[in-house]
Amino acid sequence: MKISELAIVFCAAAMTMSCIRQEPLNAECDIVSVSLPGDVLNRQPLIDNNKVTLIVKSDVSLMGLAPEFELTPGATIEPASGTVRNFLLPQTYTVTSQDGEWSKEYTIIAEHNNTINLNYGFEHVKEASALGGACRYDVFYEVGPTGQESMEWASANQAYALSFQASTPNTFPTYQGEDGVEGYCAVLVTRSTGSWGQRLGKPIASGNLFIGKFDMSDAVNHPLEATHFGTLFTNVPSQFSGYYKYTPGETYCEPDADGNLVAVPDKTDSFSLYAVLYESVPGQEWLDGNNVLAEDNPYIISTAIIPDRYASEEWVEFSVPFTYRPGKTIDPEKLKAGNYSLAVVMGSSQDGDRFCGAVGSTLKVDELSITCVSDTESN
Amino acid sequence: MKKILLAVLAFFAIGVNEISAGGNQGFFRSLEYEVNAGTNIGGASPIPLPAEIRKINSYSPELNLQIGATVRKWLGTDQKWGAGLGLRFETKGMKTKATVKNYGMEIIDNGKTLKGRWTGKVQTKYHTQQLVVPLTAFYKLSSRVVLNVGPYLSYAFSNDFNGYVFDGYLREGDPTGDKISFTGDSKASYDFGNELRKFQWGMQLGASVKVYRQLVVNANLEWGCNDIFNSSFKTVSFNLYPIYLNLGFGYVF
Known part of the structure; x- marks a missing residue:
C-alpha cells in the first residue's frame, strides 16, 4: 500500500516536471515553392537549398518577372513575394525564419534554357x-x-x-x-x-x-x-x-x-x-x-x-x-x-x-x- | 538539514573516537547491517522538458536491478537518529521514443560526423552499470518506519546511450543546411555512450517499512545532480538528469 502510494507520488511529480512545453517557432527558412503569375513557366521551378532556377517560356521577357513564394510556415522573404524584378541577371532573396534566428540567401535565376552545351x-x-x-x-x-x-x-x-x-x-x-x-x-x-x-x-x-x-x-x-x-x-x-x-x-x-x-x-x-x-x-x-x-x-x-x-x-x-x-x-x-x-x-x-x-x-x-x-x- | 548533517558528522566522530579510544568493541556491536535488493524505475530526463521535445511516444523503464548493503549506527539514548554508509551495485536504464523538432543530433561513423538538427522521431536507449556509495542520515519515524536522506557518489563502469532517428529529416549543420529525409525503413543510428559521465553525485530520499521481523520494504528516490553527459558534449543541447525510484526489500541484522 505504502509502496504503491509512493510510486504514484513519484510519477505525479515526474509528470508535472515533464510537461510538454509550447511548440517552438520554426527555425527553418526554405523557399518551398515558387510560382509566376500568368502562363510564363515552361516547367516546374528547380528548387535547391539556396538556389532556384526558373525555366520560362521562350517568348517571355526576363526583364519584369514577379515570382511569388511559399515559404516555411512563418518565415518571411525580402524582397517581398510578388515584387517585380529584372531577371536578366540572377536576383538574390533573403528568407528569415519564423523564430528570427536563421536566415538564408537564395539566388534566383530565370532562363530560357535553350543554350545547353552539346x-x-x-x-x-x-x-x-x-x-x-x-x-x-x-x-x-x-x-x-x-x-x-x-x-x-x-x-x-x-x-x-x-x-x-x-x-x-x-x-x-x-x-x-x-x-x-x-x-x-x-x-x-x-x-x-x-x-x-x-x-x-x-x-x-x-x-x-x-x-x-x-x-x-x-x-x-x-x-x-x-x-x-x-x-x-x-x-x-x-x-x-x-x-x-x-x-x-x-x-x-x-x-x-x-x-x-x-x-x-x-x-x-x-x-x-x-x-x-x-x-x-x-x-x-x-x-x-x-x-x-x-x-x-x-x-x-x-x-x-x-x-x-x-x-x-x-x-x-x-x-x-x-x-x-x-x-x-x-x-x-x-x-x-x-x-x-x-x-x-x-x-x-x-x-x-x-x-x-x-x-x-x-x-x-x-x-x-x-x-x-x-x-x-x-x- | 542541520540535524541530518550533525547526525552524519556524529557518526564519524563517534566512530573515530571509539576506535582511537580502543573501545571499538562496543561501537561495532551497536552497528546494524542490512543487505537489500530492488529495482530501479525511472529515466534520464531533462528538467523541465525542453521545447524541442514535442511528444513522448513511448517509454519503458526496463528491468534495472540493484543489490547492496548498508551499515547503520543509531545514536544517542533514544536511538531516533542514525547515520549510515552503503555500497550498492545498480543498473539504470530506459528506452524512449519521442517526437522532436529541431533537435541537436550527431551521427558518427568511420571517424566522421554528420551533425545537424533533426525533426522527426528519435529512439533512445540508456543503460548504465554503477557502483554507488550513499552516505545517509536516518530517522526513526516509528518502530516500523525509518526515513533516510543524504548524498550519494557513483562511478559508472559501463555506459550506453544510443539509438536511432527515423521518420523525419535532418538539416545538416543548422536549420539552413541541406535537408536529408529519412522515412519508411530508413533510419540513422547514433551512439553517445562515450560522452557519458563516469562520476556522478546526487541526493537520495526514502523510507523503509518493517513488514515482518527483520524484513523491510524500501523505497528510495535517487535524484542525480549532474548532467549524465560530460560538460564538453554539446550535441544534446539540454541537461539530462538521472531520476530513479528504487523499490526493493532488505534484511536487517
Missing part, C-alpha cells in the same frame, strides 16, 4: 564539401562560349558522403581524372557504402554522372527517384558520341535481404552510357532511375545506347545514332515550345540502381558530344 569535355570541376567539411567532392560543370558556367552535371556524390566512407574527391564514386583523351576526364567508380549503407540496404554506390538534378532530400529513402534525369532540349539529336575506358571490378555482387553483398559467380560487371530524348509532361517532367529506359514509358522519343560495351584499358571511341521508339516522332511545335528534354546518363555499374555490381568497377568518359539534325544539315 559537347562535354569534363575539364571543369568545383569542389563541394559535406559532413561539416570532413569530406570534399567534385562537381562537374561545363562552360559556354563566354567562358561562364553554362550547366552543372548532377551526381549522387553528396549522398555518398552520408556513407562516411569518403574523404578526398577521388574517394567518392565520381571525380575528375587527369588522363583524359584531351585534358581531364570523368571517372566513375563503384564503391562500398560501408556498414551504414549496408544497414540501409544499399551496400554499394555505382559511380554516376548525368544531366539533370539530384534530389538530396530524397536520396536516402528513394535513391532511384532522387535522380531526376534530363533538362530542357530544343534541338533534334541524331548522334551520341565520345570515348570510354572500362575496367570491371573483381567480384560481381548482389545484396541479400539484410543488405549484405553476396558474390554472383561467373558474372562480370558492365557500365551504362546513354542518352535519352523524352517529352516532359506535367506530372512527369523528368525521368528517374525507375523509368529512364523503360520499354513501356510512352514519353520516351528516342534513345542512343552503345550496343556492345566492353572492358578496355585504352580509350574506345563510340558513336551511336538516336533510335526512335516505335511510332514516336518529334513534334516541331512541341520542340519549339520547349516540351522535350534530353538526359545523358553514365554509371560504372549498370545494375547499380538495384545495388548490384562489382566494387572497384571503373568507367572513364571523355569528349562526349550530341550531334543535332540542324548541325548535320548545316555541315
